[in-house]
Amino acid sequence: AQSVAQPEDQVNVAEGNPLTVKCTYSVSGNPYLFWYVQYPNRGLQFLLKYITGDNLVKGSYGFEAEFNKSQTSFHLKKPSALVSDSALYFCAVRDIAYGGSQGNLIFGKGTKLSVKP
Amino acid sequence: DAGITQSPRHKVTETGTPVTLRCHQTENHRYMYWYRQDPGHGLRLIHYSYGVKDTDKGEVSDGYSVSRSKTEDFLLTLESATSSQTSVYFCAINRDRNTEAFFGQGTRLTVV
Numbered sequence: 472a473q474s475v476a477q478p479e480d481q482v483n484v485a486e487g488n489p490l491t492v493k494c495t496y497s498v499s500g501n502p503y504l505f506w507y508v509q510y511p512n513r514g515l516q517f518l519l520k521y522i523t524g525d526n527l528v529k530g531s532y533g534f535e536a537e538f539n540k541s542q543t544s545f546h547l548k549k550p551s552a553l554v555s556d557s558a559l560y561f562c563a564v565r566d567i568a569y570g571g572s573q574g575n576l577i578f579g580k581g582t583k584l585s586v587k588p
Numbered sequence: 589d590a591g592i593t594q595s596p597r598h599k600v601t602e603t604g605t606p607v608t609l610r611c612h613q614t615e616n617h618r619y620m621y622w623y624r625q626d627p628g629h630g631l632r633l634i635h636y637s638y639g640v641k642d643t644d645k646g647e648v649s650d651g652y653s654v655s656r657s658k659t660e661d662f663l664l665t666l667e668s669a670t671s672s673q674t675s676v677y678f679c680a681i682n683r684d685r686n687t688e689a690f691f692g693q694g695t696r697l698t699v700v
Binding site: 475507512513514515516517522561566573575576577578581 | 630678
């Protein structure tokens with residue numbers, strides 16, 4: 472069965488330090504991977520995706536993610552965290568079980584990122 | 589946010605009553621989805637649509653039905669609301685199955 476794991480419920484980082492939010496996945500076939508961010512009382516906003524190509528994917532707001540096939544990981548990173556990056560982050564993979572050919576996604580449980588001044 | 593509007597944004601309803609949530613898009617995207625968000629579960633797919641009158645079930649479809657009579661509208665109906673359906677409901681749209689989905693602002697539903 473396909474799945475996405477975000478092993479950390481919360482990540483705490485000091486402003487200006489690098490941040491990493493972890494994601495591992497389990498899929499059959501080639502993975503289509505996504506990162507979304509959710510600010511309080513808002514919908515999800517797309518950050519970046521990996522479909523094919525370079526393993527290092529650059530996205531919005533200075534975020535990037537590294538696809539590692541051997542470790543089945545897709546960790547989200549940013550070189551220098553901002554207080555405004557504090558939010559809930561979701562990793563997702565295209566779901567082939569429930570009509571994945573229609574773009575459905577399986578989401579991780581989310582990681583709360585807290586950036587302190 | 590991409591042209592997606594969910595209504596209502598907040599609703600409190602009583603157990604056993606039917607409830608309909610509306611998702612309206614102005615992007616003319618083919619694919620539309622309903623997810624629910626619960627603490628500790630992330631988002632889970634309820635139903636999805638791949639065209640007018642073309643819909644199918646997702647992971648947590650029991651107790652829910654959907655309809656899509658026009659490209660722009662995707663309705664989610666709780667046949668008889670239960671407390672376990674208290675959740676935040678998100679609609680999403682997608683231009684193409686291989687592209688990223690865009691999400692609405694969400695509807696917070698409380699069943700008392």
